[in-house]
Amino acid sequence: MREVVSFVRRGERMNPSQQRAWDALSGFYVLDVPPGRRKTAIAADAQLDFAAAFGREAPLLVEVGSGDGATLEALAAAHPEANLLGFEVFLPTVASTLSRLDRAGLKNVRMLVADAQQAIPILLGPESVAEVWTFFPDPWHKARHHKRRLVNPGFARTVARVLVPGGRWRLATDWEDYAIWIREVLDAEPQFAAEFAQGAPRFAQRPVTRFEQRAIDAGRTIVDMSYVKVGG
Numbered sequence: 266m267r268e269v270v271s272f273v274r275r276g277e278r279m280n281p282s283q284q285r286a287w288d289a290l291s292g293f294y295v296l297d298v299p300p301g302r303r304k305t306a307i308a309a310d311a312q313l314d315f316a317a318a319f320g321r322e323a324p325l326l327v328e329v330g331s332g333d334g335a336t337l338e339a340l341a342a343a344h345p346e347a348n349l350l351g352f353e354v355f356l357p358t359v360a361s362t363l364s365r366l367d368r369a370g371l372k373n374v375r376m377l378v379a380d381a382q383q384a385i386p387i388l389l390g391p392e393s394v395a396e397v398w399t400f401f402p403d404p405w406h407k408a409r410h411h412k413r414r415l416v417n418p419g420f421a422r423t424v425a426r427v428l429v430p431g432g433r434w435r436l437a438t439d440w441e442d443y444a445i446w447i448r449e450v451l452d453a454e455p456q457f458a459a460e461f462a463q464g465a466p467r468f469a470q471r472p473v474t475r476f477e478q479r480a481i482d483a484g485r486t487i488v489d490m491s492y493v494k495v496g497g
């Protein structure tokens with residue numbers, strides 16, 4: 266049986282410039298973990314030493330579903346004091362991300378080509394992450410696909426577990442029904458408190474990505490949300 270995953274399964278073919286970027290840059294930016302049985306999964310006993318992987322100890326900021334890396338680039342530049350880790354399953358966009366990071370001279374980012382839902386509980390320890398970002402997760406509109414939504418009670422517990430007390434999960438979506446769904450899920454998770462009662466102001470450091478621009482052009486409203494791990 267196929268496992269329920271939060272992403273669309275797509276081809277892996279890279280264009281020539283993506284392939285060049287991958288060949289030249291993946292050794293530096295992409296973390297190597299033993300694979301699991303299904304594609305994009307990692308081995309159940311995989312381990313990573315993040316201080317060694319980044320070459321330093323620093324607060325860890327994690328983006329889930331980093332797409333072409335526009336947000337990672339902006340946030341890595343805004344946070345030179347932090348280590349940034351991007352999870353993205355779609356290889357060609359990871360390759361584009363590598364070019365982008367290299368052009369910008371950013372050395373404080375690493376990528377994991379892995380399903381974050383499966384890999385985070387394995388690789389990230391409790392209270393090891395300062396912030397998690399999830400911007401424009403796939404909306405999975407149809408009711409029979411709601412089980413594929415990345416934001417769900419199980420993943421909310423996973424994110425809460427890895428965040429430090431007082432750490433934030435920042436999210437944004439351009440779909441009203443998904444915004445309502447996210448609020449219901451995170452309001453029901455006792456380890457999270459909404460930072461703003463009326464919806465968060467736009468996270469100022471978040472750039473307008475291709476996805477967001479498309480949503481704005483289509484007349485949709487962007488909803489930002491910010492949840493704080495309680496207990497700190």
Ligand SMILES: C[S@@+](CC[C@H](N)C(=O)[O-])C[C@H]1O[C@@H](n2cnc3c(N)ncnc32)[C@H](O)[C@@H]1O
Binds near residue numbers: 332381383403477
């Ligand atoms: C709609 S795109 C948004 C990309 C980016 N955040 C932006 O704003 O441009 C969602 C991305 O999340 C990735 N994704 C979805 N589920 C994921 C998962 N479980 N682990 C890693 N990446 C995931 C998809 O491959 C896709 O690239």
